[in-house]
Amino acid sequence: MSTLLDINNVSKQFTMGGLLSRKLVNAVEGASFSLSVEKPEIFTIIGESGSGKTTLARMILGLELPSNGTISFRGKTVSAKVSRAERLEFMANVQPVFQNPFEAFNPLKRIDRYLESTARRFLKLRDRSELDRAMDGALQKVGLSLAEVKGRYPHEMSGGQLQRAAIARALIPSPPLLIADEPVSMVDASLRMSIVNLLKSLRDDLKVSVIYITHDLATAYYISNRIIIMQRGRIVEMGDARTVLDNPEHPYSRLLKASVLSTEDAGDGKLATDREMVSRANGLVGVAGRLVDRPDGRSVRVYEGAS
Amino acid sequence: MFAVFRDLIRYNLEFTIGLILVGFVVIFAALSFFSPVDPTLIYMTIPDQPPSGQYWFGTNSRGQDLFWQLSAAFKNSLIFGITVAVLSRIISIAVGLLSGYAGGWVDRVLMFINDIFVAVPIFPILVLFYFVLRNSLDSFTLALIMACFGWPFDARLIRSVALGLKHREFTRHAVFAGMSTSKVLLEEHLPYVMPIVFATFMNNMLWSIGLEVTMAVLGFTNLNNPTIGTVLYWANSHSAMMVGVWWWILIPVVLIVITFIGLFLLAMSMNEYIDPRSRLRRMGA
Amino acid sequence: MANEILTVDGLKAYYQMNYYGVQREVRAVDDITMSIKRNEVYGIAGESSSGKTSFIKVLAAAMRPPFRVVAGSVKYDFKGHPIDVATASDKQIEAVRWKHLSYIMQGSMSVLNPVRRIGKTFEDFAAKPLGLSGDAFKQRVIGHLDRLKLSPDVLRAYPHELSGGMRQRVTIGLATVCHPEFIIADEPTTALDVVVQKEVLSLIRDIQKEMGASVVFVTHDMSVHANVADRVGIIYAGRLVEEGPTREMFFAPKHPYTAHLVASLPRIGDTAQRPALEGRPPSLASPPAGCRFHPRCPLAVDKCKTEVPPMETVGKDHRTACWRWKDVEPLVAPHASHGVMV
Numbered sequence: 001m002s003t004l005l006d007i008n009n010v011s012k013q014f015t016m017g018g019l020l021s022r023k024l025v026n027a028v029e030g031a032s033f034s035l036s037v038e039k040p041e042i043f044t045i046i047g048e049s050g051s052g053k054t055t056l057a058r059m060i061l062g063l064e065l066p067s068n069g070t071i072s073f074r075g076k077t078v079s080a081k082v083s084r085a086e087r088l089e090f091m092a093n094v095q096p097v098f099q100n101p102f103e104a105f106n107p108l109k110r111i112d113r114y115l116e117s118t119a120r121r122f123l124k125l126r127d128r129s130e131l132d133r134a135m136d137g138a139l140q141k142v143g144l145s146l147a148e149v150k151g152r153y154p155h156e157m158s159g160g161q162l163q164r165a166a167i168a169r170a171l172i173p174s175p176p177l178l179i180a181d182e183p184v185s186m187v188d189a190s191l192r193m194s195i196v197n198l199l200k201s202l203r204d205d206l207k208v209s210v211i212y213i214t215h216d217l218a219t220a221y222y223i224s225n226r227i228i229i230m231q232r233g234r235i236v237e238m239g240d241a242r243t244v245l246d247n248p249e250h251p252y253s254r255l256l257k258a259s260v261l262s263t264e265d266a267g268d269g270k271l272a273t274d275r276e277m278v279s280r281a282n283g284l285v286g287v288a289g290r291l292v293d294r295p296d297g298r299s300v301r302v303y304e305g306a307s
Numbered sequence: 308m309f310a311v312f313r314d315l316i317r318y319n320l321e322f323t324i325g326l327i328l329v330g331f332v333v334i335f336a337a338l339s340f341f342s343p344v345d346p347t348l349i350y351m352t353i354p355d356q357p358p359s360g361q362y363w364f365g366t367n368s369r370g371q372d373l374f375w376q377l378s379a380a381f382k383n384s385l386i387f388g389i390t391v392a393v394l395s396r397i398i399s400i401a402v403g404l405l406s407g408y409a410g411g412w413v414d415r416v417l418m419f420i421n422d423i424f425v426a427v428p429i430f431p432i433l434v435l436f437y438f439v440l441r442n443s444l445d446s447f448t449l450a451l452i453m454a455c456f457g458w459p460f461d462a463r464l465i466r467s468v469a470l471g472l473k474h475r476e477f478t479r480h481a482v483f484a485g486m487s488t489s490k491v492l493l494e495e496h497l498p499y500v501m502p503i504v505f506a507t508f509m510n511n512m513l514w515s516i517g518l519e520v521t522m523a524v525l526g527f528t529n530l531n532n533p534t535i536g537t538v539l540y541w542a543n544s545h546s547a548m549m550v551g552v553w554w555w556i557l558i559p560v561v562l563i564v565i566t567f568i569g570l571f572l573l574a575m576s577m578n579e580y581i582d583p584r585s586r587l588r589r590m591g592a
Numbered sequence: 593m594a595n596e597i598l599t600v601d602g603l604k605a606y607y608q609m610n611y612y613g614v615q616r617e618v619r620a621v622d623d624i625t626m627s628i629k630r631n632e633v634y635g636i637a638g639e640s641s642s643g644k645t646s647f648i649k650v651l652a653a654a655m656r657p658p659f660r661v662v663a664g665s666v667k668y669d670f671k672g673h674p675i676d677v678a679t680a681s682d683k684q685i686e687a688v689r690w691k692h693l694s695y696i697m698q699g700s701m702s703v704l705n706p707v708r709r710i711g712k713t714f715e716d717f718a719a720k721p722l723g724l725s726g727d728a729f730k731q732r733v734i735g736h737l738d739r740l741k742l743s744p745d746v747l748r749a750y751p752h753e754l755s756g757g758m759r760q761r762v763t764i765g766l767a768t769v770c771h772p773e774f775i776i777a778d779e780p781t782t783a784l785d786v787v788v789q790k791e792v793l794s795l796i797r798d799i800q801k802e803m804g805a806s807v808v809f810v811t812h813d814m815s816v817h818a819n820v821a822d823r824v825g826i827i828y829a830g831r832l833v834e835e836g837p838t839r840e841m842f843f844a845p846k847h848p849y850t851a852h853l854v855a856s857l858p859r860i861g862d863t864a865q866r867p868a869l870e871g872r873p874p875s876l877a878s879p880p881a882g883c884r885f886h887p888r889c890p891l892a893v894d895k896c897k898t899e900v901p902p903m904e905t906v907g908k909d910h911r912t913a914c915w916r917w918k919d920v921e922p923l924v925a926p927h928a929s930h931g932v933m934v
Contacts, residue, residue, distance in 0.1 A: 189813070190873070191868075197866070215786060246860075260860060264859075271794035273790050
């Protein structure tokens, strides 16, 4: 098995505050995991705001450098501070999908511009008909066509269509890895499922691995192979999505699951939160602990003395 | 673009008035291309004639027909203003966009230079240039020097917009679509700052023409080249008011006021068109 | 006294714009008739640009040009203050605002003045409607904060010193301190994390029960409606397409759009393929003729393309606007498969 992406003990610190009250904030602490080339999967990073999930995604894309540890893609360390050629080579392999489809395209510019630039730059195509074929091919994969997109401005399309077009753009260089940061949180309810199903089919049909970053446990359960749950920069539980979410072990994972609004009892108004559960989970913030492997394949952070 | 123009004329009184005033001055200045006399020559007609059917604007004490003299002067001054505005816009766009997008040390260095230009007093520097260059200080050289001082405020303004654009998702999207930095700046970000560029263009023209008038009236420019400022300089040096040649002062002053009000109204109404809040207010009620 | 606190009748509210010479009309609210009972939580669901936000603006009497009511009435039956906000003057609306009619907004930061302490903000909002001042006012506010499980210390804090959840609780406090009879909550938990969201929702629910107020709860998130609303109304392209008791809406929807909204919610413990609804919500500037959902509707027949379906009563408190409501099947079973609960 060869590794596609390897995250090895990665940490990131930010300096907050001004000259007088400088303090270090640990956005990500000691994150490690890896994806393999042979087995495409949807790898989900779950966390609330401030959990460090977006910082981790930015580091994987090379937009931030880790303070400690290394991120390597196919054995090469990821960084934006490399030659333009190397950076383009990396971008041809790892492509992002952004959160807000209405912001992903410049509102003053046509959508196909981004697709064309991608095809020109990464596929080194020059010929008009070849460019069109590459763009159409990618759009077909997401259920659109070049005829629908060509010459259109972002405001002429729905959020769902825009997000598909953005994913199609990312697919043009046939990257083995997509980083999708909350790709459905801004998409309307009736269109959301089509995007989630699309990510699923990318994995199953096109063998693309997806790092899916979300706060939504329900869609994570629906599409992921493996998940990690992050609390304030630390991975607290990691493993097979079904195993972890069916029966979470870490107190914070349990709290997250218990906070998911269920539709089973629609209309009954059951909303009580277990106070003890909240304080137990919050009590673990800032305690180092260590990740321990369990027999069922998951890893859970345990704390000496406590637990 | 044409539709916007038509709507502006129809619904924005300031714009219409501004356009009429500036249009009037531009046509007047353009007439100088058909001038029967060389405006730099003196004693071509009878001096000190009041406005009449033959000499619409009268003649001055140097024997020049003021109509053709002022026409050439306004042409030169407008070209001068446009040159300064275009050149300084180019500098401010380049500095502002790059500074905002690149950030880090590029931003710090550029903004340091920017702040020096903000702080340096421009008038003494222009006078210094005049003493060094003397008669080789022609209109274009003066425009170049003033363009070098006319950009820093607007560069800061453009930078603040660029800073916001840098963090928009479409910028990152463009980067991952393989676009180069210059492509991102010129094609993704430039359209967003063009409104600022247009609005500040007029303001910059007002500033540069005004400064040129000041310089010329004090005699710190090439006085043989007719401009609004040099016309006033000669009027002053011949004590036009004292000897009763009032039209030599009054007519250019009225024309300058028309030009300035026109440009000001255009700048203001463009600003308003660009700012959606005031546009809503206008439509409201 | 009638059981209904709010009666909306044939409400049409349009954005009429004269955009530098181009006339545009956006029919954001197009013929909505509904009512809300006393002591009820009514959930309004709809996608972005479905007109739900515009509808709420009318209910909250916060219309601003170019948005105006074109037809219909919005009658509140407040104790001693019946009012039709569609036609009332600013002064009449001012008299009922906060005391009878109040709202909880989405972004807590936009309500709380960042440079004023929370206590000052309470005074700005509530001192006049309550008619109290000094210590009496302070006691009243502290007593109210206690109910929201907030300590009196927050009155001395600035908004930025509080966490997102605390701030949202403070805005709920502001909206409820005058004991209004009617509260409009516009996406009050959308920006919050899941754990905090649940706390805030249960708080809104508790305070509503305690005060006996009516709440209109607006959110696009159906799972929130499932947990807070007594009845849910679905707005699509400016029209109310279905309303009914929450449980029936989830397990026996009578409009294909509702059925799809409910079915597209994934659940933990269930990995069955979820259907996706194709197409896109129509533009309110040029909505399709007939039933506005017909271009995306799997059940659409020719009649749907030309004739607007009327609101029909299909059960107790349950109404739907669909020609084929009898053929609408729920796409999820009530007890498909429960996840293993911990």
